[in-house]
Amino acid sequence: MSSKISLTRYLVEQQRIDGHIPSELRLLLEVVARACKSISQAVNKGALGGVLGTAGSENVQGEVQKKLDIIANEVLIEANEWGGHLAAMASEEMDSIYVVPNRYPKGEYLLLFDPLDGSSNIDVNVSIGTIFSVLKKGNDDPTTAEPVCEQDFLQKGSQQVAAGYCVYGPQTTLVLTVGDGVAMFTLDREQGSFVLTQEHVKIPEDTKEFAINMSNMRHWDEPVKRYIDECLQGKEGPRGKDFNMRWIASMVADVHRILTRGGVFMYPWDKREPNKPGKLRLMYEANPMSWLVEQAGGAATNGRQRILDLQPGHLHERVSVILGSKNEVERVTSYHTKV
Numbered sequence: 001m002s003s004k005i006s007l008t009r010y011l012v013e014q015q016r017i018d019g020h021i022p023s024e025l026r027l028l029l030e031v032v033a034r035a036c037k038s039i040s041q042a043v044n045k046g047a048l049g050g051v052l053g054t055a056g057s058e059n060v061q062g063e064v065q066k067k068l069d070i071i072a073n074e075v076l077i078e079a080n081e082w083g084g085h086l087a088a089m090a091s092e093e094m095d096s097i098y099v100v101p102n103r104y105p106k107g108e109y110l111l112l113f114d115p116l117d118g119s120s121n122i123d124v125n126v127s128i129g130t131i132f133s134v135l136k137k138g139n140d141d142p143t144t145a146e147p148v149c150e151q152d153f154l155q156k157g158s159q160q161v162a163a164g165y166c167v168y169g170p171q172t173t174l175v176l177t178v179g180d181g182v183a184m185f186t187l188d189r190e191q192g193s194f195v196l197t198q199e200h201v202k203i204p205e206d207t208k209e210f211a212i213n214m215s216n217m218r219h220w221d222e223p224v225k226r227y228i229d230e231c232l233q234g235k236e237g238p239r240g241k242d243f244n245m246r247w248i249a250s251m252v253a254d255v256h257r258i259l260t261r262g263g264v265f266m267y268p269w270d271k272r273e274p275n276k277p278g279k280l281r282l283m284y285e286a287n288p289m290s291w292l293v294e295q296a297g298g299a300a301t302n303g304r305q306r307i308l309d310l311q312p313g314h315l316h317e318r319v320s321v322i323l324g325s326k327n328e329v330e331r332v333t334s335y336h337t338k339v
């Protein structure tokens with residue numbers, strides 16, 4: 001008999017033994033995982049499946065949408081709309097919220113996602129992924145509640161009840177938290193199921209590796225310039241050690257590396273669009289990743305505040321992101337706050 005633990009068994013045990021999640025949330029997460037499996041199939045087919053290239057449209061951020069951005073968005077909507085666990089969904093690729101149609105039963109959860117993260121890497125066969133976050137609609141009783149609206153989604157990241165991502169790389173790996181640490185599941189393609197391959201993920205508190213898009217250096221704020229400059233001085237500088245750098249340009253892949261071996265990831269505010277707080281999206285990218293990182297013993301701030309404490313003002317809000325190994329994140333944050 002195999003001692004492998006499937007995602008299904010892990011979730012059942014989270015529900016039954018540990019009482020961490022209600023059955024509706026367990027079933028919802030199973031559906032999200034199934035959708036990720038379909039997206040993984042499409043990603044793997046690449047040019048053979050006609051999924052590469054642009055779709056010829058733009059999203060609400062003014063970014064050109066790739067075919068896979070649209071495909072992944074549709075897969076997630078179609079998989080999740082009929083199950084009866086959700087009230088509505090929100091996506092980086094949709095201007096406004098998607099309310100579960102009246103022909104389906106409604107539930108109390110809200111699902112948010114970045115259907116395809118790392119779009120610029122799709123056509124060049126580099127790791128990409130899906131990021132998701134689950135919130136609970138304020139009023140628990142779906143029969144008496146007001147119709148769901150955008151306001152219901154505007155909850156702090158600390159209110160999330162589940163968060164995760166699926167990275168489509170050399171392996172397809174689903175990474176999940178329901179508030180009881182971080183677990184990783186590798187897709188077994190022969191069996192068609194996600195198998196638990198790491199539990200109690202822990203990010204080392206110290207690191208010698210940073211991830212930032214260095215081409216934006218001239219636009220950065222002083223605290224970020226100072227931090228990176230000190231890293232670059234290596235052994236001879238104030239840090240007294242040499243640093244290594246990685247930038248994959250897929251947040252999922254960069255965060256996956258950090259959860260695996262530590263590091264600090266930064267997409268800070270910069271002067272290119274001074275009125276916008278950063279590039280990454282609070283609700284679809286920063287909140288779920290920050291919760292995963294904190295659950296693994298790391299930290300996540302916008303340079304001044306814990307990301308999970310930020311009150312979102314609107315659905316597509318952007319945010320400055322500094323996350324990863326605790327001591328490095330605290331150092332960068334202190335450079336912003338102690339002048």
Ligand code: AHG
Nearest residue numbers: 114116117118119120213249250251
């Ligand atoms: P998306 O593909 O969902 O728009 O996200 C891309 C994000 C993130 O994954 C990555 O860290 C960053 O944008 C890369 O940005 P640059 O191309 O500016 O380096």
Ligand code: MN
Nearest residue numbers: 114117118285
């Ligand atoms: Mn993204």
Ligand code: MN
Nearest residue numbers: 114115116117
């Ligand atoms: Mn995306």
